[in-house]
Amino acid sequence: MKEPKAKMSAAAKNEAVWAWAFIAPTILGLIILNFYPAVNTVYQSFCKTGDFGRGNTFVGLANYSAALSAGETWHSLWNTIKYAIIEVPFGVVIALILAVFLNKKLKGTSAFRTIFFLPMVCAPAAVAMVWKWLYNQQFGLLNNIFHTNIAWISDPKLAWISIGVIGVWSVIGYNMVLFISGLQEIPGDYYEAAAIDGATGIRQFLHITVPLLSPTTFFIVQTRLIGALTVFDLMFMVMDKTNVALQNTQSIVYLFYTYAFTNGNKGYGATLVVILVAFIMIVTVIMQRAEKKFVFYN
Amino acid sequence: MESARAQARLNKFLMYLVLVIMAFIMLVPFAWMILTAVKTNQESISVNPFYIFPQSGWHWENFAEVWKSYNFVILYKNTLLMIFFRVACACLTATMAGYAFGRLNFPGKKLMFSLVLIQMMIPSQIFIIPQYLMVSKLGLLNKVSGLVFPGIVTAFGTYLLKTGYQGLPKDLEEAAAIDGCNIGQRFLRIMMPLTRSSMVSLGIFTALFAFKDLMWPMIVCTKAETTTLSAGLAKMQGQYGSDYPTMMASAVLAIIPMIVIYVIFQKQFVEGIATSGGKL
Secondary structure: OOHHHOOOOHHHHHHHHHHHHHHHHHHHHHHHHHHHHHHHHHOOOOOOOOOHEEEEEEEOOHHHHHHHHHHHHHHHHHHHHOOOOOOOHHHHHHHHHHHHHHOOOOHHHHHHHHHHHHHHOOOOOHHHHHHHHHHHOOOHHHHHOOOOOHHHHHHHHOOHHHHHHHHHHHHHHHHHHHHHHHHOOOOOOHHHHHHHHHOOOOHHHHHHHHHHHHHHHHHHHHHHHHHHHOOOOOHHHHHOOOOOOHHHOOOHHHHHHHHHHOOOOOOHHHHHHHHOOOHHHHHHHHHHHHHHOOOOOO | OOOHHHHHHHHHHHHHHHHHHHHHHHHHHHHHHHHHHOOOHHHHEEEEOOOOOOOOOOHHHHHHHHHHHHHHHHHHHHHHHHHHHHHHHHHHHHHHHHHHHHOOOOOOOOHHHHHHHHHHHHOOHHHHHHHHHHHHOOOOOHHHHHHHHHOOOOHHHHHHHHHHOOOOHHHHHHEEEEEOHHHHHHHHHHHHHHOHHHHHHHHHHHHHHEEEHHHHHHHOOOOOOOHHHHHHHHHHHHHOOOOOHHHHHHHHHHHHHHHHHHHHHHHHHHHHHHHHHOOO
């Protein structure tokens, strides 16, 4: 494969010229729009942002020591994990059950699929608005239908669960669609053979579906986990700045947004992003270890 | 035998029960959005008695009022332009790069493709501050071009299209090469049309992502008349948060176009998401 340049034939040279012309826009774009910014963010995390965003002064690790000793950083990281603990498992398990049912070729399957997928095509801003309204303590549908008086989103002990529920509701359809396409790749003869051996419903599910579906499951868990760890829209739209439960729900990306763009402290914001990325990298490494253990590749 | 059939029927019934209950839960927020939107402000905050349905007739005119007073025409226009340019840029750059990575051999291929893979693994939040500073320096704040800016190229799309091109049979291109087509002609006339389904997946994915994105438009388009539907909603909630029929009418107006498109092109949407498996 690796021929020295001098030995390249005219045809190979021609091919290389075309190829480079074709990838040039993408590579240039990635360097300017992604790689330079990533490096620049890391650089800024060592700087103090001057007034009006001017005059970055190098401050070394000052931002890091400030961020790592601030309670709210750890609090927001913990909030983010708590959100993921609700969204990922519930979103995955409910979606899997629905996908298995919809894969049984029942009547009306496509109508159900359309409905479950609906939240995926809605702007999270709109979704969050209606849920906030449903959760409204005084006038909301939930409290008035069930004759309760629960502070769904302003009770610090409850708010993170309420927000997690919105997250689950939003991603079920997406996970379900991925599960359905994974289920359709499992050959039918496995089930036929199991049926002859007398394995039915639940045992088929546990011994055939679950292991054979594990690559799909792993993919979904990984994507959703990273999605959940970078959650922003729901928190931003549902939690007002005056909400007493804000401290107990705001995610790390929300905190980043507040510092970098509401308060204009780009240096400190950059530090928070670097911490977030480091955290996600650790999670990714753990996930890859787990993949070798739990995923069954045919 | 008889009991087995009864068992099967019971199973079917239970499955339908679960599906119907879930469908109901999925639809309640949508129903409540519409029911609130057509109420009067008084009805929406009445608790004793609590009204599920509007009492003084269905005030569909609420939609017309919101449409006019919050300048939805401009929000729609901005969102549409942003989606159009993002989809066009993503498809164009990704199909070219995808073809080169999928079908051509050239020095530096592995290294360049690793750039694509690395970008896909890095959380995008790390790009935002410098991207914002660039947009600001270029004078693109509060402009559609500023909204499009980070989406000009796409690592994910390049990866998706590369896979699409790799899956195509070899002999097609070889035959064209024998006929004297150069690489550009082979790409344009033969290979590109064959990756239509990957292209549609990428287009749908890009459009959905742009439509749903909230943080970027909030950062670069702070003026009400330059922003998108998503960020516009956030703005409205900040200003008129307690006028619930107005809020819900705006939410409906913001999501209706995508829902209509989704219902029409359902197959493409679902397949696009399933095959691309992109993170939304």
